[in-house]
Amino acid sequence: MAARGPQTAQQRDRTDQRAELALGALASAVLLLIAFMIAFVFAKAWPSFAHNGLAWFGPGGNLDEQLTAIFNSPSDPSDYVYTLHAWPLIYATALITGISVLLGTMISLLSAMFIVEFAPGWIRSILQPVVRLLAAVPSVIYGLIGILVIVPFFGNNVISGAQKESVQFVIQLDGSSILVGVLVLTVMITPIMVAISVDALRSVPPTWTEGAAALGVNRWRALRTVGLRAARPAIVAAAILSTARALGEAIMLSMVTGSVAFSPNPLDGVTFFFEPARTLAAQIVDGAEGLSVKPFGQTMYAFAALLLLSSAFLSFSGWFARRSMRKYTLSPR
Amino acid sequence: MTWNRPLAVVAALAVSASLAVPAAATAKPTITMSGSTSVAPLAALLAKKYVAGCGGCVTFKLLQGGSDVGISDVASGRVTIGNASRDPKPSDPGGLVFNKIAHDAVCIVTNKSNPLPGIDEAGVQAIFGGSVRSWSSVPGSTASGTIDTFVRTPASGTQDAFQKIFLSSTRVFSGASQKASNGLIQQSVKADPNAIGYVSLSFADGLHTVPYKGVACTERNAKSGQYGGQRNLYMVTRGPATGATKEWIKWITKSSAAAAVINTEWVSLQ
C-alpha cells in the first residue's frame, strides 16, 4: 500500500468503520451458513423427537432391534415406526469422549511443557512436525491400525476365556471395545491440544517465569504454576476443540469399538473396559446407507441434532470458563 | 480500486462460456451411475467390457456413496442408474424400477483355524440368534471358548438377505458385533479364531466357508442354484429403462460376454 500522510482522526474512523463492517459481514455470512445447517438438521430430526418425547433419551429395549424395526417400516407414512430409546448411544458417547479427553489433556499438557521447556533442541525440532503429522493422519488409517493390530491383540491375548464366558449371553468380548476406542481416540485428539498449548505456553511473557525463578522456584514448578495459569484460556480453547473432535469422530470408532448398542456396566470390574459400545457419531455413519428410508433417516438426523446440542453446550461452558480465566493474562478483553 | 480491465473481460468471458458449455449436448450418450459400493466394482468391470465391445459408443460415469445415495439420486433424476445391493423397501421413493443384474452368494464363514464341516438351518439360527454361545456345543468345530458373531448393520442389503434366507423369523443376537462392510467382517473373522460371520462370496478369501445344508458355498454351486443363500444386485432406473440405458441393461442380462464378467466373482442370471 502506498505511504499515506498522517491521517485525520476522521479518516481513521472511517477506514476503521469500513473494516469492521467488512469483517463483521464475513463473520455473519459464515454464521448464517452454519445456522442454516443447524436448522436443516433439526428440521429433519423433529419427527423422531416428537414421536418419542423425553423417553427418546432414556433406556429401554434393545436399540439395535428398534433401529431394525424403524428401517423396516411399512410404506404408509402414518404407519412409520419411530420408537427409540437412545440411552446406550448417549452413555457410550459420554463415556468414551470423557475418558479420552481426560487422558488426552494430561498427556497433551505434559508434552507441551516438555516441548516448551525441557526438550533438548534436536528433539524439539522433531516433535513439532511429528505433532502436526499425527494431526493429519486420516481417521481411516487409525481405524485400520486399530482393527489390524490393537483389537486382535486384546481379543486374543489379553481378554481371558473366563472373562468372555462370564458375559457370553449378553455380549461378546472380541477385543473391539471401549478401551481400544479410548486409546486410539486419545492419540487422535492429543496433537490438536499439544499444538495449541505449545503456542500458548510460548506466548507467556518470559519475565513472569523469570520472576518465579528469582524467588528460587525450579523450572518445573515455575512453568506449572505461572506458565500454565497464564495460558489457561488458550488451553481451555484447545480442550474444547479436542472434545469437539472426539464427539464428531465416527469412522474410526465405528471400526474399533465393536459397534454394539450396549451400555458397558462399570460394576463388571476390569471387564468393563473390554465391553463394546457404539457412539452417536458411529451410529450415524453406520446408518448412512439407509437414509432414504424416511423414518430411519429422521432418526439418524436426531442423533446428529443431539451432537450439535452437545457441541453448543460445550462451546458455552468453554466461553464461561475462559471469561473468568482471562484476568490472569494480559489479553485485550 | 483499480480493475485490470482486459483481465476482467477475459474472466467474464470464461465464466459465461463455462456456464453455457455444460448445456450443450455431447455427441455420445452418457450413462451416470451412482450408489452401492459393493456393486461398484462389478459395474466398473462391465462398463469396461461394454465400451470395448461396442467401440466407445457410450461414456460411463461411475460414482459411489452407498445404495441409499444411489436410490435417492435416481429418484430425483440426477443420475441415470442407481446401483443398489438391497431389495426394494416399501418406503422407497415411488416410480422406481429395480432391474436385477446379478446374484451374489452369501457365505457363512469361520476362521481358518476352525474349519466347521457344515451347518444346517437350525444351527445357523441357534448361533446367530444367540441361544448357543460356546463353540464346544457346536458339532464339528475345533475351537473352544465363546463364539464371536459378526453381522452387518440393519441398513445393509447383505444383512437383509441373510435375515430373510438364513434366519427367517429368528432375531439376531443382541450382542453380535455390527460391521459396516463385507471387508470389515472379513478382517474381523480373519483375526479372531473364535469368530463366525457372513460375507459375499468374493470376500471369502483367507477364510473357511461353511457348507450350508450340505452344499459348499462355491461359484459353481451358486450358479447351479444348489446353494440356497443368494442375494440380488440391482440397477435401479426411474421408470422402465429407455434408449442407451435399456441397451446397456439388456446387454448385462442377456449377453454372454457380460455373463463371463459376472461369473468371476458373482453369479449371473443366465
Added chain:
Amino acid sequence: MSAHAQTRNPAGLIGRIRHAGGDSWSLGDKIGLASAWAAGILLCLIAASIVLYMLYRGFQYLSLEMIFSHPEAGLDQSKSGGFLDPLEGTLALTVIGTAIAAPVGVGIAVWLTEYGRPSWLARAVESGVEIVAGTPSIVLAIFGLLVFQQGFFSFLSYEATPGVAFGRSFVAAGVIMSLIALPLIVGASREALHSIPRHVREASYALGKDRISTIRRVLLPASRRGIGTGVALGMGRIVGDTAIVVVLLGATLQTDPQGNIPGLSFLQGTGSTLTTYVYNNSPVGEGGSPEKAYAAAFVLLLIVIALNFVVDMITRGRGPSWTR
C-alpha cells in the same frame, strides 16, 4: 531454538540458583518432570510406529511408477494401475479447502478479538464455529449435498438433466472441506491474537495508527506462528477426511472433468483422494489390494509432511519481541 532457551534462562541463572539454594526439586516436581519426558517420547514413538507400519506393509509396492500412473478399474487392483488421480485429488482438495478456510478463518478471528460488536453476535459466531467442530463430517457432507444440488448451483457441477444439479464436484467438496478446517484456524488464530498483550495495541494507537493498520502491521505478523498452527491443523483435518469425499466428490477412481474449459472443468468434475483410495483398497474396503493401500498411505504421510513444511516456511519467524 537453543538461543531461545538461553534468553529464557539467562546465563543459566535458574540452574545456578537451584544449586545455590540447595535442591529445590521436591519429589512431586521430579515425578512431573519425568512424566513430561515420558509424554514427549511417547508421542514420537507413536508417530514413528504409524509411519513405519505403513512403510513395512506397503514397501514392495512403493515405486515412482505407482505415483505417476492412473488407477484402473478392476476387482483385483493389485495387478493394475497406480494412484495418480487420487494424489491429484488430495492436493487439489487440500489447496482449495485451505485457500477458502485460511482467509475466512483469520478474518473471523480478527473480528472476534479486535471488534466483536454487538457482543451477542460475537458469541453466536464463536459458538457456531465450535458447533461445526463437533459435527461428524458425514452430516456436513449431506448438508453440502443438499446445498449444491439446488438448481442455482448447477454451474458448479455436472448436469444429467437440465435444471437438476449433480451436486458433486471439487468445488462442492472444497467448500465443505473448508468448513471442517475453519474451527481449528479460528481457534488457534483467536488464541494467538489474545496472547498479544494489551500494551502492544495501546502503543500502536498511541503512535496514531488506526485499528485496521494495527491489525495488519502489528498484530497479524506477531500471531503468525499461531495462525500457522491453525492452518496446519486444518489442513490435517482436510487431508484425513473420507465421508465428504465419498458423498461430495463421488469417489470416482479417476478424476473426471466436466465441461470443456481445462481448469474449470477439473473443478466441476469428480474425483477421489488418497484417503478414499486407501480405505477402498485396504482390507476393509472393496478394492482388494492392501499393499497398494499401505503404499498410498505412506505417500499420503509424506505429502502431509511436505505441506506442513511449506506452512512452516511461510509463517516462520523469531516470534514477537515481547516473548523474547
